Amino acid sequence: MKPVRVLVLFVGATLIPLSAQTESDSAIKSKIVALEQLWNQAYKSGDTKALDFILDDAIVLVNDDGSVQTKAEFLASVKSSAPQSSGQQQQVAPESFHVHVFDNVAIATGVMRVKGVEGGKAYARHERFVDTWLLKHGNWVCVGTGATPVLH
DSSP: OOHHHHHHHHHHHHHHHHHHHHHHHHHHHHHHHHHHHHHHHHHTTTHHHHHHHHHHEEEEEEEESSOOOOOOHHHHHHOOOOSSSSSEEEEEEEEEEEEEEEETTEEEEEEEEEEEEEEEEEEEEEEEEEEEEEEETTEEEEEEEEEEOOOO
């Protein structure tokens, strides 16, 4: 009987931290989803202050054409995107979304619909994205992002 009691205590002690971790992961996932939505809204509205807050200073941004931007280059491109510019994304909307949590790192993956105008011609396409978030000084910041066109 004593070994069973020890086993029950061991299993119970093991499950309590696991359920706490699951709740913590759930809260982190909700926070990342909110930050992703903030990013999309800030991008659409040209809110570089909000983007500056959620993007790490050392972020690596890999665009769907394979080009790479620094944070400063990305923010400058958002600021210079006026409605009358010849190349502008008008809508970026996630269609599917998943967040995986690894301690102080979260990876957001999904597919987004992108609509815009380039060279005077309207376009609509789907892109798969991967965003890497890091808990840094108590705040979640995006440290890496990449997008690639979905061709099928």
